[in-house]
Amino acid sequence: MRAVARSGSPVVGSLAAFVLLALLALTVAAQGGGTLFGDRALLEWSLAHRPDAAATLARVVTHTGSGFVPYALVALAGFLLGRTAQQRIRAAAACLVCLVAAQAVRFSVMALLSRPRPAVAHWATDAGHWSFPSGHTTTSAVTAGLLVLAVWTRAPRGRRPIAVAVGCWAVLVGLTRVYLGVHWFSDVIGGWLFAAWWLGLAAYAVTRFAPDAWAETLRGDATTEVRGVPLPGIPGPGAEAGSGRGKVEIVSESDCDAPPPSAAPPGVGCHVRAAEADRIPVPPERDVSQR
Numbered sequence: 001m002r003a004v005a006r007s008g009s010p011v012v013g014s015l016a017a018f019v020l021l022a023l024l025a026l027t028v029a030a031q032g033g034g035t036l037f038g039d040r041a042l043l044e045w046s047l048a049h050r051p052d053a054a055a056t057l058a059r060v061v062t063h064t065g066s067g068f069v070p071y072a073l074v075a076l077a078g079f080l081l082g083r084t085a086q087q088r089i090r091a092a093a094a095c096l097v098c099l100v101a102a103q104a105v106r107f108s109v110m111a112l113l114s115r116p117r118p119a120v121a122h123w124a125t126d127a128g129h130w131s132f133p134s135g136h137t138t139t140s141a142v143t144a145g146l147l148v149l150a151v152w153t154r155a156p157r158g159r160r161p162i163a164v165a166v167g168c169w170a171v172l173v174g175l176t177r178v179y180l181g182v183h184w185f186s187d188v189i190g191g192w193l194f195a196a197w198w199l200g201l202a203a204y205a206v207t208r209f210a211p212d213a214w215a216e217t218l219r220g221d222a223t224t225e226v227r228g229v230p231l232p233g234i235p236g237p238g239a240e241a242g243s244g245r246g247k248v249e250i251v252s253e254s255d256c257d258a259p260p261p262s263a264a265p266p267g268v269g270c271h272v273r274a275a276e277a278d279r280i281p282v283p284p285e286r287d288v289s290q291r
Helices: 008-030 038-050 052-063 068-081 085-113 133-152 157-180 185-209 210-217 268-278
Strands: 240-243 247-253
Touching: 008 085, 008 185, 038 157, 038 185, 038 268, 052 157, 068 085, 085 133, 085 185, 133 157, 133 185, 157 185, 185 210
Parallel strands: none
Antiparallel strands: 240 247
């Protein structure tokens, strides 16, 4: 993804998200953890439009934003980013560390602000800890960002619809937290801003401190792969390029056998025969005067 390759883009996005997150957190602190713009109105709308079937579907969606599912998707993102087994292990470990570190920082922010959740009577699912920023929202958004990066980098086709689907999943997880009455809408906004800030910070860290590792992951192994297209040999000094289905292999000149006479290039045989004809002895001419 080009945005990751340029160190300036993650910095700008991360700073913008951090500034907005800080302003929102300061506003929450200034209100003493009270409601902000649209918080109570959206909660009341959710309570008035929450039939059993919709609540059940919302619980299914919201449970995918925490627990095993996000960590499995993050590991999958790392697996997709790498090409070799070693790269896949390193990328999966890096993605997992990114998500775990985000959780640790988020818990610190939650404990610092200590914003209470909506009243328990409004809850349609289980919840715990403080309210701002939303944990499910942050987790699903960070997971979606890493998965979109992997899909956009590696998918040969259909990248856009897959990325849109993953992004919609993260948005729905955040909205279900409000719909189920366990978060204020400003908590969800805070979770999205936190994820945007964290992903930008992680992207900058990779491009700033590990550019070679990122370039190696994008490049893969040194073998050039061409699917189903045989490449012509490209001779070079001291080496010969052998072509095959799917790979280009550089072969040392010493390993190459001499071509058989039948494999001589067209036209060479004619010159050889002409040279041999020049070496045929011509009988001396007889002196006609001696007759």
